Amino acid sequence: MRSLLSVVAVVLGVLISPSRTLPNGAPESVCDTMLPKHGNNIPPLTTASPFRITPGTSVIGSGQQLQVEIESFPTNVVYKGFMIQARNRYPPYQVLGRFEQTDEGAIKLINCGGQDSTATHTNTQTKKDLALEWVAPDNFVGEIVFNGTIAQDYAQFWVGIESTPVKVVASGQPPSVVGISTTRRVPTTTTVPPYVAPTAVKGETVDPIYQGCGDTKGCFGFPEGCVETRNCRAVVATVVQGERYIFEMKSGYNRPAYIAVGLSTDGKMGDDSVIECVPEQGTVNAYASWTFSGPYGVSRQGIAQNFIKLVQQSYVDGVIHCTVERDAVTTVKGQRFDLINEKYHLLLATGSSADSTHVSYHDIGRHVTGVPLALAEVGPVQGNSKLFLRLHGAFMLTAWIGTASLGILLARYFRQTWVGSQLCGKDQWFAWHRFLMVLTWLLTMAGFVIIFVEIGGWSQVDNPHAILGVVTTVLCFLQPIGAYFRPHPGTKRRPLFNWLHWLGGNLAHIIAIVAIFFAVKLQKAELPEWLDFILVAFVAFHVFMHLIFSIGGCVSERRNSQRVTSFPMADMTPSRNSMSSGDRKQDAAFSGFRKVMLFFYIIIILAFVVALVVITVLAPIEDTYESIRKQIMN
Numbered sequence: 001m002r003s004l005l006s007v008v009a010v011v012l013g014v015l016i017s018p019s020r021t022l023p024n025g026a027p028e029s030v031c032d033t034m035l036p037k038h039g040n041n042i043p044p045l046t047t048a049s050p051f052r053i054t055p056g057t058s059v060i061g062s063g064q065q066l067q068v069e070i071e072s073f074p075t076n077v078v079y080k081g082f083m084i085q086a087r088n089r090y091p092p093y094q095v096l097g098r099f100e101q102t103d104e105g106a107i108k109l110i111n112c113g114g115q116d117s118t119a120t121h122t123n124t125q126t127k128k129d130l131a132l133e134w135v136a137p138d139n140f141v142g143e144i145v146f147n148g149t150i151a152q153d154y155a156q157f158w159v160g161i162e163s164t165p166v167k168v169v170a171s172g173q174p175p176s177v178v179g180i181s182t183t184r185r186v187p188t189t190t191t192v193p194p195y196v197a198p199t200a201v202k203g204e205t206v207d208p209i210y211q212g213c214g215d216t217k218g219c220f221g222f223p224e225g226c227v228e229t230r231n232c233r234a235v236v237a238t239v240v241q242g243e244r245y246i247f248e249m250k251s252g253y254n255r256p257a258y259i260a261v262g263l264s265t266d267g268k269m270g271d272d273s274v275i276e277c278v279p280e281q282g283t284v285n286a287y288a289s290w291t292f293s294g295p296y297g298v299s300r301q302g303i304a305q306n307f308i309k310l311v312q313q314s315y316v317d318g319v320i321h322c323t324v325e326r327d328a329v330t331t332v333k334g335q336r337f338d339l340i341n342e343k344y345h346l347l348l349a350t351g352s353s354a355d356s357t358h359v360s361y362h363d364i365g366r367h368v369t370g371v372p373l374a375l376a377e378v379g380p381v382q383g384n385s386k387l388f389l390r391l392h393g394a395f396m397l398t399a400w401i402g403t404a405s406l407g408i409l410l411a412r413y414f415r416q417t418w419v420g421s422q423l424c425g426k427d428q429w430f431a432w433h434r435f436l437m438v439l440t441w442l443l444t445m446a447g448f449v450i451i452f453v454e455i456g457g458w459s460q461v462d463n464p465h466a467i468l469g470v471v472t473t474v475l476c477f478l479q480p481i482g483a484y485f486r487p488h489p490g491t492k493r494r495p496l497f498n499w500l501h502w503l504g505g506n507l508a509h510i511i512a513i514v515a516i517f518f519a520v521k522l523q524k525a526e527l528p529e530w531l532d533f534i535l536v537a538f539v540a541f542h543v544f545m546h547l548i549f550s551i552g553g554c555v556s557e558r559r560n561s562q563r564v565t566s567f568p569m570a571d572m573t574p575s576r577n578s579m580s581s582g583d584r585k586q587d588a589a590f591s592g593f594r595k596v597m598l599f600f601y602i603i604i605i606l607a608f609v610v611a612l613v614v615i616t617v618l619a620p621i622e623d624t625y626e627s628i629r630k631q632i633m634n
Contacts (some may be wrong), residue, residue, distance in 0.1 A: 025120035026083040026149070031095070031112035032282035033148045034083055035159055035316060044149075044314050046208040046248065046321065050077045051150045053084065053446030058424075061171040063138040065100070068146055070130045076585035080125040081151035082626060085118040086134060089143040089165055093285060096144055096266075105425040107132065112489035131283075136168050143167050166381040168347035207236055209250050214489075218489040220346050220381040222367035223526060223620045227381075233365050234350045236261045240376040243328040245339050246311065249348075251276055254364050257354045258376070259320050260298075262291060262347035263337055267368050269296055272347060275308055275333045276300075277322035279352050285315035286324045289358060290333050299358045301631055303332060343372035346381075355632065356451040361462070363523050389524060393616040394448035399440045400512035405542055406602065408509060409434030416588035417595065436458040437505075441476055448473045463522055468515035526619040531612070538608045545601050552597075559589040 026036070035044065056067040070082060086097045098116040099109050106127060109116040120130050120166050134146075143165045151157035199608035210230045213219035217239045239246040251259040257279070262272040273404025289300040307330040310325040328339045346369045349362035370382045372521050376409070395407030414429040424430035448469070458466070482501055487493040517535055520527045616622050 011240050011352050025081070025108045025122055026058075026110070026118075028112060030083070031085075031118065033159075033315065034147065034283075035314060036081070036151060036157055041061065042155055043316055043319075044157055044321075046250075046312070046323070047152065049158040049161050051079060051148075051158065051161060053146045053148050053161055055146065055163050055166045057166070059167045059169060060136050060166055061167075062136050062140055063171050064136055066134050066136065066166065068134050069230060069366060070127075070132070070148065070150065072128060077152070079150050079152050080124045080126060080129045080131070081121045081157070082127070082148060082150040083118060083120045083436075084132065085112055086144045087147050087164075089145050091264060093283070096140055097136050100135060102131075102133060106130060110333040112340075135221075138171075140168055141170050150579065158312070159314045160310070162309075164309060168203045182501070188581055198270045207250070209235060209248060213237065214378065214380050216378060218375065218378055218381050220367070220369055220372065220383070222348060222365050222383065222385050224367070224386070234259055234348055234367075235345065238346075238375045243340070245328055245375060247275055247325060247326060248323045249349045250319065250321045251364075252292075253350070254352065255318035255625075256320060256350040256361045258351045259322075259364075260289075260359060262346075262349070263344040264347050264368070265337075265344060265372070265550045267345040267370075267372075269293065269347065271335065273330070273335070273337050274298060274347075275324050275326060276359055277310075277313070277320055277324065278359065279315045279320055282316050283404075284310070284320055286322060288332070297358070301357055307332075313581055320484050326541075339375055343374045345369045345372050350502065365523060365526075388450045390617045390619070392447045392451040392454065393519070393525065394452070394468075394613045395443040395513070397516065397612045397616060398609055399443035399447070400509060400516065401538060401612060402605055403436045403443070404440045404509050404512070405605055407433050407440060408547070408602065409545070409598075411435070412546075413553060413594065414598070417591045419587050422469070437479065441480055444473055444476045463518055465515050465518035465522060468511050468518065472508050472512040475504050475511070479504055479508070485499070525616070527616065527622060528619075531615060534608070534611060534615075538605075541604060541608075545597070547578050548597060549594065552593060556589040 010360050023439050026034075029163050030036070051070060053071045055069055056069070058592050060066050068084070070079075072078070086094045094112045095117045097106070098114060100386045101107070101109060101116075106122060107119045107130075108119060110118050112118040119175050121127070136144075137503055144498065145165050146163035148161045148163075149157060149159045150161060162220055207230060210219065210227065213227055213270055217237045219227045219235060219237045221235030221542045223233065226232035227235065232250075234251035234256070235249070236259075237248040239248070242257040246626070247261055249259045249261060258276055260274050262269075262274040262542040271292050272291040274289045275293060276287045277301065278287065279285075287300050288303050288305050288307055290303050291298045307327040309325045310322060311325050312321075314321045314430040326339070330337050347366070348368075349366040350364040351360050351362045353360040367383045370385060373381065415427075418428035419429050426434070451469075482504070483499070486497045486501070513535070519525050520529065520531050520535070
């Protein structure tokens with residue numbers, strides 16, 4: 001009982017106590033992320049940090065001691081908390097070495113994969129220009145960087161501050177100048193005003209990654225227009241400082257497994273140099289990779305990793321945020337990438353899976369800049385046009401939800417309606433059926449050509465939509481050819497033609513509807529998942545109306561003692577084609593009911609088509625709605 005009360009007391013103490021900065025330093029539970037556990041999920045700042053971590057030298061022997069300083073720039077900026085550790089510069093980025101306890105009493109050592117491998121603060125008193133002593137591992141040779149988290153106060157902190165690299169050489173081969181610093185450097189005076197972190201306008205929370213977009217840095221994200229509304233599913237900001245090319249990326253939509261940006265010469269995937277940011281074991285790592293075409297893919301194997309540097313990173317609540325510096329001129333897979341003198345398309349992508357050698361398909365989203373960019377030039381960045389993609393969707397929806405559905409209905413149930421009335425020398429039902437099916441053919445062929453122009457070949461997406469679309473197009477293409485060569489009524493081959501024409505048309509219609517369902521799953525379409533409910537409602541309505549017309553046809557057949565319009569293949573056999581001329585002079589029974597139901601069907605189908613086309617053209621519709629709402633509010 002006493003233990004139970006103790007547990008309750010501890011829990012209540014945690015819940016009741018204010019969530020403030022830990023006064024005694026960072027706990028070992030944040031060794032991997034180095035992310036302070038401040039209340040209300042306060043995110044780290046992404047602006048330039050006024051602090052830097054400065055090693056006393058760039059080369060050190062294994063087992064030797066090195067002084068490391070936490071400095072501020074400007075020099076009059078103070079901080080209250082910190083956490084610092086040395087990590088291998090290259091994967092797997094393990095924590096290395098150990099810190100020595102100093103007499104100043106300002107640091108505490110904790111174990112992050114090694115004894116005393118991480119230093120943190122012991123109190124929240126203000127600090128400035130603190131010196132630490134770090135000892136390199138005895139058996140390590142390579143490059144390390146010091147990685148730190150520094151908190152100016154409770155709500156303002158930076159995660160992933162990195163030092164310049166330090167090369168650790170074998171102790172038996174000491175460098176000519178190791179230069180272990182034993183004295184603290186005196187900060188230089190400056191007239192720069194104290195650093196003040198940017199704050200959002202009162203009542204508005206603005207993600208810092210959008211600050212300066214179009215003015216001091218280039219920003220590109222998706223969906224289109226999201227940078228202006230500051231509501232991107234994924235965004236990359238490019239900053240050029242001299243010959244330093246910096247890419248800041250962020251994505252939290254659907255808890256992505258990675259975010260990546262590629263440099264492309266043609267705006268299409270294939271033979272592109274890519275920077276990936278991938279969460280791994282609570283931290284974000286950066287990798288260089290390469291895309292392949294035919295089949296599409298991406299891989300890090302055989303790609304040097306030394307031309308990129310992870311400057312800052314965070315991974316909080318499924319949101320990836322990283323800042324990566326890339327060399328201005330690099331050669332990857334024999335291809336030269338000169339960011340100073342050449343222009344490149346940016347390919348921005350996120351996906352839901354990644355492994356140790358590559359990221360997987362960008363099923364969450366992908367967008368490409370419309371024109372190649374000189375990254376040093378700051379200004380608005382627009383994505384490539386999706387006009388052809390939207391037209392393809394609009395044409396196919398209009399054809400197979402609208403004109404094909406109505407044309408098939410007229411041919412099946414209205415052969416003996418409007419008897420004696422003709423249009424262009426043909427019975428009303430046949431004239432309208434032919435008009436609607438020719439329109440279906442034209443829309444389908446146009447949509448088919450447009451999508452091939454847009455993609456530039458066969459789709460590499462693992463989705464049956466493309467195959468179903470081709471089958472639909474082939475069946476649709478053959479229908480008018482078969483109709484042109486149809487045998488005359490009463491001939492022996494006419495029933496065979498009727499069956500084949502009926503079967504081809506209905507198969508094309510069914511397969512087209514199935515293809516539209518699969519289109520909802522396509523990342524490029526950017527369609528909402530709830531669109532499936534609208535499509536299901538259309539199918540249910542279409543089937544229900546066929547049922548109503550079929551029942552009406554049966555009743556009409558009973559009234560006339562013969563079947564008149566309930567089945568479209570009335571002349572399947574010569575015996576069924578013996579209708580007297582008297583029967584042809586008047587409509588079959590219940591023609592008024594059929595006309596009313598047809599009017600009702602046309603109105604509902606038109607509503608379905610308009611709704612689906614609007615959702616497709618304005619996709620992603622949720623973001624379009626949010627953008628319009630914000631513009632109205634402003």
